[in-house]
Amino acid sequence: MEMIAFVIGVVVLVVGLAVSIALHEIGHLVPAKKFGVRVGQYMVGFGPTLFSRRRGETEYGIKAIPLGGYISMAGMYPPSKAEGRAGGGFFATMVQDARVANDESLEGVDESRVFYRLPVWKRIVIMLGGPFMNLLFAIVLMMIVLSGIGVQTVTTTVGAVSDCVATTSASACTADDPLAPAAAAGMEAGDEIVSIDGQEVADFAEAAAIIQDAAGQSLRVVVDRDGEQVALAVTPAEVTRTLSDGTEVQVGVIGITGATEFVREPLWAAPVAAAENVVAVAEIVVQMPVKVYETAASLVTGEDRDPNGPLSIVGAGAIAGEVAAADAPIVNRIAVMLSLLASLNIALFVFNLVPLLPLDGGHVVVALWDGIRRKWAKLIGRPEPGPIDATKLVPVTFVVVIAIVVMGGVLILADLINPVSLF
Template identity: 70%
Template sequence: MTVIAFVVGVVLLVVGLAASIALHEVGHLVPAKTFGVRVGQYMIGFGPTLWSRRRGETEYGFKAIPLGGYISMAGMYPPSRAEGRAGGGFFATMVQDARTANDETLDGDDGERVFYRLPVYQRVIVMLGGPLMNLVLAIVLFTVLLSGIGLQTATTTVASLSECVPATVGAECTAQDPAAPSQAAGLEPGDVIVSVDGTPVSTFAEASAIIQASPGEQLTLVVERDGAQQTLTATPATISSTDADGQTTQIGFLGIAPTAEYVRQPITAGPQAAFENVAAVAEVIWQLPIKVWDTAVDLVTGQERDPNGPLSVVGAGVLAGEVASADAPVLNRVAGILGLLASLNIALFVFNLIPLLPLDGGHVVVALWDGLKRAWAKLFRRPPPKPVDATKLVPLTFVVVIGLIVMGAVLILADIFNPVSLF
């Protein structure tokens, strides 16, 4: 059953990712058609075509490698005759091949329904439409997760009592350890803590903060049991706690474990979580080459990977499988898959904004540069400049693609042989 659940989790992740890619391309397709650009293909995946159907002037279909998608717009770049043929050499040949492929989308003429002729703002809208679709989808998923299902929160309802007072936080009980103060105080599972030492509490974190700050001090607890309030007294024991910086402090310990429940958040929680994730993912993307290098080092040395580092699709699939097969309630597993898909869409949003071709951000930069040149010429009353020919950037694009392939391969190998695990 666990293996089946793991496979189900992987399949759900793949389907969700495919849907995210499809919607990303819809984000390009709709504004392109709205602005009159001729779109020849809308494809999910790369490589050989598995299935396609033509509707009007556009062929819609699926390809064999489901690691992305694209739409083929007429005249992404100006026709090659505007610049002439390139010279010899490997990169020059690549430039000419790109121009030839672009010319084929023009249907033999330099018509009006081409991308490069659009006003700058329309080209920017078309290219940003894909990433923005991923952002919107992430906001929807986070909203469903946080406002529909809720955020799992430790409540003031007592789930269980500790058997002893451990020497340090997290230590196992031994026969020599004294009984937990919660038992002497008369607390019972199911009690709802109303106030601690005269301070009303609505979350376990609030109750815990008062208890930890009061080692050795007698506290008055008001609890609700069977619909009636009772007043109890308890003296927290003193134990050692070590923080992330290695500093050891003495805190109060009562010995109660809270009940975790899903608490629905305000409707604004979804957008807030999405934009917080944007900032976190942007920080990872900004340092991506360094983080991939660190991942490669961890792979070779066998060290534990940074759980907040980059993942490949393989790694995301493994995490989805672990979530689906976890020994947890179904709602918890559904929430985990939704959170993972929302985070993947944030990653797609941020990654595609990188201002390098062939990514969407690179096309936005080309459009803005074209607009800047035209504005400069108009300001100084010069003749309109020729359209920016981005095929000249094919060598740089080639280097970027090779870099992405290498980093992707490193991450895939790391996710297979040194995976990040949630448990």
């Protein structure tokens, strides 16, 4: 049964990834069509085509490998000049091939409907549409989790009252342990703590902090019991607890645990959480080469990986499977799965903003540079320069793609051999 649940979790993540990619490409497609650019294809995935249908001038389809997608716009770059092959060698051949492919996309297309002829701001809108669609999807998913399902929180409601209090860190009471102060005072499960010694408490953490600092002191605890406020006199027992660093401390306890409930957050909590997630992912992306090197080193040393480090789609799928197979209420598993998909979309948003071709951020940089050149020429009274021939950057694109493939390969290998586990 656990294996079936694990497989279901992986499938859900793969479908979620495909939906995320489809939305990303829609973010490019809609403004491109709005601005009149001819779009020949809209494809989700790579490799062999599983399904496609042509509507108007655009072919819409799904391919076998759901690890990316694309739309093919006419005239991503200006037509190549009739100057023959410049130079030779591997990279020169790549540039020439890119120019040929680009020229083919221009055949029979009205010049007013090509991408490179658009104003700079329209090109930027088209290229940023994909990443921002992922950001919007992530915010929607976070709203479902935070404001729809809620955040699992220990509330001021008493979940259970112990019969006794262990005087050490032992989990079970012994015959020598005293009666729990809460039980002695008549506190019951279901009581909602309103205030302690006149201080109102908003959550269980606040109540616990007051109790821990009041060992041996009589406290007036007001609880709400079935709509009626009841005042109880409770004296916390002093017990020894060992902290994670081995330090022993004396704290007060009364022998209660708080009830766990899903507390719904306001709608604006989702954009705030998304912004915090963007910053965290951006820090990882900036340090990606170092993080991947550390991950590769862990394959050799066998050390535990950083749980906050980068993952491949294999690692994300394994975590999704673990979540689906976990021994937890279904609502908890749904919340974690949606949060995982939201984080995946945040990663797609940030990664695609990296200012290097072939990523969307690279195309934005090309458009901005084109606009700066035109403005500068106008400012100094020179003729307007022609559009930038970005096919010259194909060698840079090739290097970036190789780097992405290598880093992805390392992460996949690490996720197979030394995976990060939630449990």
